[in-house]
Amino acid sequence: MATVMMSSRSAGSLLRQLGPRLFSTAVVSRTAAAAAEPAQALLYGSSMFAAPARAPAPWVKFLSVRMASTSTPAQEEVGRQEESVTTPGGEKKEVVSYWGVAPAKLVKEDGTEWKWSCFRPWDSYKPDVTIDLEKHHKPTTFLDKVAYWTVKSLRIPTDIFFQRRYGCRAMMLETVAAVPGMVGGMLLHLRSLRRFEQSGGWIRTLLDEAENERMHLMTFMEVSQPRWYERALVLAVQGIFFNAYFLGYLISPKFAHRVVGYLEEEAIHSYTEFLKEIDAGNIPNVPAPAIAIDYWRMPAGSTLRDVVVVVRADEAHHRDVNHYASDIHYQGMELKQSPAPLGYH
Structure with missing residues (x-):
């Protein structure tokens, strides 16, 4: 029995090696078939004694089709x-x-x-730096007030930990800010699949927001190198925030978007303080990272201050998008019934 199994394995291995060479094409061209007819006539005599037409074995068909679907050696x-x-x-x-x-x-x-x-x-794109930075959504409903004071309470430990190290503060902020868009876009994507319905462009809008925030992080990673305990803090905060926001979005998308709207308002405030520190000379106004120049289509010779200005403009756009999304839910309308705002490009 062992001998039979070994012989079958050897035959299978040999077949795998010779298969691509013996059965590399599935269909013989008409030219090749025509060229083969004189040889068949010499072998079998006249046409009435032609070679019998025999269907290829099933395994030959399979290998022929399989090998024909693969790429050529050049490919x-x-x-x-x-x-x-x-x-x-x-x-x-x-x-x-x-x-x-x-x-x-x-x-x-x-x-x-x-x-x-x-x-x-x-x-890449050029952001609108003329966007209104002072706009604020005044909390009126109970959920709005809960969202507002939740964000305000989260700012206290952040101020204590980072003090005026705004480069590392921006790094931490962007690792958290890139989560809501991905979570919201993912949940809307799954709902669209379940309900067989369109999303009004909101899936792309939220995913673009997450990608934009991620590019903020890629930029500030070139400016400030986080310490090991700051990287550990990122892991902990992101793990907690992702799961909390995921559950919050499942329970109340209106509340989740309102939280993000207030988070973006705090981000605008933080970047404004960042600019004040640069203008006061407390933070060196170093040249802008090359990735920032290419992503925001900034002119050559741009500085860190210019980067903070365009990032702050992005955060203002995120603020308006999320407050608008929360207002739609408040009015009893689905996101898919109202078109998403224009993107960043």
Whole structure:
């Protein structure tokens, strides 16, 4: 019995090796078939003694179709190509192509190579820095007051921990601010699948918000390097906030969006204080990170102050979007019944 099993395994291994060579095509072309007819005539004589037509065995059909669906050796070679990417530190890093397709070489408007893998040139934009920064939603209902005072109470330990280290404060703020958009977009996406209905563009709007906040984090990571205990704090805060916001959104989307609206109001205040510290000379106004210049299409020579200004404008946009989403729920309307505000691009 063991001998039979070993022989069957050997045969299977041999078949796997020879299969691509013996059965690499599924259909014989008409030209090849026509060329084979004289040889068949010599072998079998006249046409009335032609070779009998025999259907191929099932396993031959399977191998033929399977091998025909695979790529050619040239295509496989292209799929194995690797792209050399230059990191911000100047190091050469090999990036394997995705799905076996070599990525296209992207360039900026001036013709230089695009070196960012976390976003593409068409994702960059110029923010509206003229947006009203003083707008405030006055809490009137009970849920609004709970959301307002919840955010105000969360600011107390943040002020105590970070003091005036606004670079690290911004880093912590963005790790939390990128959670609500992803949670809301995910839940709306699942609801759209369950109910077989559209979302009015809100899924894309909330996911764009999460991505925008993540790019804020990528920018401030270039400005301030967090310490080990600050990274540990990020893990703890994000884990708690994600689960709390997830449950809160399931219970009351109106309350969840209102909380985010007030969080963005606090973010605007924090970035305003950040600008005051830069203008007072307490924080060096260093050159803007290259990733920020490309993402916000900022002119060459931009500084950290310019980055804070555009980030604050983004937060003001998030504030308006989330307060608007909460107002829709308050009026008894579904998000899908009202179009989402315009995005950031």
